Amino acid sequence: MKTIILVRYEEIFLKGLNKPSFEAKLVKNMKHVLKGLGPVSVTRSQSRIYVEPETDDYPVDEAIKRLTKVFGIASVSPVYKIESDINAIYDKAVELSRKIRSESGYKTFKVETKRADKKFPLSSMEVSREAGAAILRNVRGLKVDVNNPDFVVHIEIRDNTYIYSEIIPGVKGLPVGSSGKATLLISGGIDSPVAGWMMAKRGVKIEGVHFFSYPYTSEKSKEKVIRLCKILSEYNLGMRLYIVPFTDIQLAINQNCPHEYLTIIMRRFMMRIAEKIAVKNGSLALVTGEAVGQVASQTPESILVTNSAVTLPVYRPCIGMDKSEVVDIARKIGTFETSILPYEDCCTVFVARHPVTKPKLEKTIEYESVLNADELIQKALEGTEVIDIE
Numbered sequence: 001m002k003t004i005i006l007v008r009y010e011e012i013f014l015k016g017l018n019k020p021s022f023e024a025k026l027v028k029n030m031k032h033v034l035k036g037l038g039p040v041s042v043t044r045s046q047s048r049i050y051v052e053p054e055t056d057d058y059p060v061d062e063a064i065k066r067l068t069k070v071f072g073i074a075s076v077s078p079v080y081k082i083e084s085d086i087n088a089i090y091d092k093a094v095e096l097s098r099k100i101r102s103e104s105g106y107k108t109f110k111v112e113t114k115r116a117d118k119k120f121p122l123s124s125m126e127v128s129r130e131a132g133a134a135i136l137r138n139v140r141g142l143k144v145d146v147n148n149p150d151f152v153v154h155i156e157i158r159d160n161t162y163i164y165s166e167i168i169p170g171v172k173g174l175p176v177g178s179s180g181k182a183t184l185l186i187s188g189g190i191d192s193p194v195a196g197w198m199m200a201k202r203g204v205k206i207e208g209v210h211f212f213s214y215p216y217t218s219e220k221s222k223e224k225v226i227r228l229c230k231i232l233s234e235y236n237l238g239m240r241l242y243i244v245p246f247t248d249i250q251l252a253i254n255q256n257c258p259h260e261y262l263t264i265i266m267r268r269f270m271m272r273i274a275e276k277i278a279v280k281n282g283s284l285a286l287v288t289g290e291a292v293g294q295v296a297s298q299t300p301e302s303i304l305v306t307n308s309a310v311t312l313p314v315y316r317p318c319i320g321m322d323k324s325e326v327v328d329i330a331r332k333i334g335t336f337e338t339s340i341l342p343y344e345d346c347c348t349v350f351v352a353r354h355p356v357t358k359p360k361l362e363k364t365i366e367y368e369s370v371l372n373a374d375e376l377i378q379k380a381l382e383g384t385e386v387i388d389i390e
Helices: 011-033 060-067 086-104 124-138 191-201 219-236 247-256 259-280 300-307 323-333 361-368 373-382
Strands: 003-008 040-045 048-053 075-082 108-115 151-157 161-164 181-185 205-212 239-245 385-389
Touching: 003 060, 011 040, 011 048, 011 060, 048 060, 060 075, 075 086, 086 108, 086 124, 086 151, 086 161, 108 124, 124 151, 181 191, 181 259, 191 205, 191 219, 191 323, 205 219, 205 259, 219 239, 219 323, 219 385, 239 259, 239 373, 247 259, 247 373, 259 300, 259 361, 259 373, 300 361
Parallel strands: 108 151, 181 205, 205 239
Antiparallel strands: 003 048, 003 075, 040 048, 075 161, 151 161, 239 385
16 A cells, blocks of 8 residues: 655635635645656645655655645645545554554554544544554554553544554745745845745745855855755745846945945845846845844844835845844754855955944935946846756
8 A cells, every 4th residue: 555645734724715726836836846756646635635656666755855845834744545444444553553663662652533524433532442442452562641652643534544643844834936926135144045935935936136246256155155045946946046246336336435335335236136136027025134233234224224225125034033043944944054154245345344334315325326326237237147946
């Protein structure tokens, strides 16, 4: 008998009349990540999704690994699917318990039953009691512990019956693509990949914009960002990355503007360029990894001045987090070790010794006015490299 995969979701339950469209998006995303693993069917029934391999050698473990990175999935379980026959249920519960006892040495268990099919002749309590008795009779060394068992045998009686013990957490959230698209300003640091992941978790499809200051930053710096995007793409179902040549703009700012305003003016140029790329490609917002007070360009006054450069909404999911909270997420999603590689990015070159922490918008606009902003931005856009990451 083949093992199939049972998939559960949570937040989609709250979508009322829109629930079917969210389910359909989730199924589409699941099929996307399962590509290349072999023939498989993905079906929906009674707020559950079932992944059923069509061959005995299907890599179930790899499929589960990929599915646990799909936003919208709360948990998955490898399950036995059998007909809803009482003797078949007891036999399979015994078989599963014997296997767990043999592999793990566990000594205590309990049985939990959900009877969604109300036509089934026994109640949930009766099924649990009889299945538990069958396990005790046939698996030596096991005892029942209803409060703190080593393992639980789950029995779900629906159109068929599903028996399992393992429940593997997913990343929850909403299916990517169900909340539109946004453009992430991604550096090589810790914060921006986390910000992108957090927005993808809310169903937002992320595209990346990276500002590259060659030769002041190296090719390794660029490769680092591509690696970060590859990690994010596992959650984001692929990712388009725009690499914008930024050296000429930074040189112009450095040569013509007061040094204490270098960073804030640079940030405004980044926002303008990212907005132009976003609007052209259908993004509805910009995303940054900013957190209030983290550096000079992220004080409330600085964020106000930065924001005024664009009209698109700017999502800052890390805005109220401290560094340790961001690092915890970066470790969890697998970007941390890449983010700390010691390659400079454009935000670490042409840095003022004493950057302004409370910039004035009027002064910023006055200082910018000496620059030919339209020409600089247009030249940067024309030199932008586009990379599609799967």
